[in-house]
Amino acid sequence: MSTSTTLKNLIEIRDLSVTFPSEAGIVQAVRNVSLDIRAGEVLGIVGESGSGKTVMSLSMIGLLAESAKITGTISYNGVNLLSLDDNAMSKYRGKDIAMVFQDPLSALNPVHTIGRQIAEALHIHSEISKEAALARAVELLEIVGIPRPAERAQSYPHEFSGGMRQRVMIALAIANQPKVILADEPTTALDVTVQAQILDVLKTARDMTGAAVVLVTHDLGVVAGLADRVAIMYGGKVVEIGNVDDVYASPAMPYTIGLLRSIPRIDGAESSRLTSIDGAPPSPVALPPGCAFAPRCPAAAPQCDASVPALVSISPTRMTACVRQSEIASFQSSGKLFVEGPRHVAQTSTTDAVRSKCAA
Ligand SMILES: Nc1ncnc2c1ncn2[C@@H]1O[C@H](COP(=O)(O)OP(=O)(O)O)[C@@H](O)[C@H]1O
Numbered sequence: 001m002s003t004s005t006t007l008k009n010l011i012e013i014r015d016l017s018v019t020f021p022s023e024a025g026i027v028q029a030v031r032n033v034s035l036d037i038r039a040g041e042v043l044g045i046v047g048e049s050g051s052g053k054t055v056m057s058l059s060m061i062g063l064l065a066e067s068a069k070i071t072g073t074i075s076y077n078g079v080n081l082l083s084l085d086d087n088a089m090s091k092y093r094g095k096d097i098a099m100v101f102q103d104p105l106s107a108l109n110p111v112h113t114i115g116r117q118i119a120e121a122l123h124i125h126s127e128i129s130k131e132a133a134l135a136r137a138v139e140l141l142e143i144v145g146i147p148r149p150a151e152r153a154q155s156y157p158h159e160f161s162g163g164m165r166q167r168v169m170i171a172l173a174i175a176n177q178p179k180v181i182l183a184d185e186p187t188t189a190l191d192v193t194v195q196a197q198i199l200d201v202l203k204t205a206r207d208m209t210g211a212a213v214v215l216v217t218h219d220l221g222v223v224a225g226l227a228d229r230v231a232i233m234y235g236g237k238v239v240e241i242g243n244v245d246d247v248y249a250s251p252a253m254p255y256t257i258g259l260l261r262s263i264p265r266i267d268g269a270e271s272s273r274l275t276s277i278d279g280a281p282p283s284p285v286a287l288p289p290g291c292a293f294a295p296r297c298p299a300a301a302p303q304c305d306a307s308v309p310a311l312v313s314i315s316p317t318r319m320t321a322c323v324r325q326s327e328i329a330s331f332q333s334s335g336k337l338f339v340e341g342p343r344h345v346a347q348t349s350t351t352d353a354v355r356s357k358c359a360a
């Protein structure tokens with residue numbers, strides 16, 4: 001996996017905010033997010049349910065609800081995707097930027113065969129004969145590990161298991177050689193054993209296409225095994241970002257520290273020192289005036305409520321949003337922040353315990 005900082009930026013998100021009107025008030029789903037997606041990287045986006053991960057992903061392919069109010073820019077090849085109408089956006093969607101959804105059954109057409117759906121996805125973006133498209137569909141099914149692909153191309157979505165359907169979604173996503181694959185909780189609905197297989201297929205898809213993969217998940221274990229970089233989201237903001245190994249070895253933002261503390265080690269050691277973060281994420285219609293994590297943060301001080309902390313560089317490859325950044329290390333070593341000492345995170349774990357701790 002490449003973690004070079006010299007990789008070209010494929011997508012540059014700048015000051016992205018997304019709100020929705022609601023009866024309870026304005027839902028602030030994504031707040032002033034700036035983020036780069038680099039060519040060929042796997043970028044994990046991790047956060048609890050409601051932190052804005054899906055809304056941010058959907059804004060990159062123009063699939064947000066009509067009621068969404070969006071500000072900021074999302075640049076791809078010098079084009080601000082947010083300035084495009086749906087017709088112009090549809091030339092990028094599925095071609096340059098593809099998406100794998102959590103629930104493949106709702107993303108697939110129930111009345112068409114799998115083979116036909118993949119062939120149609122090929123047709124939309126290229127001049128290809130019907131026969132060639134169907135032959136390519138079978139090849140794609142083989143690449144994603146569907147047994148007897150020529151035969152299975154004749155099947156309908158409901159005839160596939162959840163894992164097989166997710167393989168089909170990945171085949172669809174790579175059909176047009178995208179530059180970016182957005183995978184939103186691609187394994188969340190699947191059994192643990194199947195999850196690992198699907199992550200392997202995603203890896204294969206990345207290797208075959210060279211596409212960047214944005215892996216959206218609430219499960220830090222999923223990201224540990226696959227991502228080059230990780231962005232941690234809380235309350236609609238990115239609160240920490242860096243190379244995945246660095247973030248896991250020495251998390252800098254108290255929320256990241258808490259998240260990592262709540263993952264059981266795969267070898268079971270130190271299980272008595274597992275902690276969870278008390279409290280619940282803030283309502284997106286009533287966010288605190290300062291740091292959204294302050295109400296749950298053991299290191300919170302009056303200055304944390306004064307203003308929303310900016311995401312600032314603490315090293316050439318790491319940014320974090322915490323006004324008490326310089327004091328966090330000593331907080332941690334004195335045992336005041338969740339538990340003391342950085343915890344090793346298993347590289348492959350996707351246990352039920354992990355899932356229930358960071359519930360989606
Ligand atoms: N179409 C919508 N209308 C109103 N609120 C929405 C809509 N879509 C998402 N939200 C709200 O935006 C916030 C972020 O949602 P989402 O991005 O789905 O979170 P995540 O994927 O991190 O779980 C949530 O509070 C959610 O309820």
Ligand SMILES: [Mg+2]
Pocket residue numbers: 053054055184185
């Ligand atoms: Mg989501």
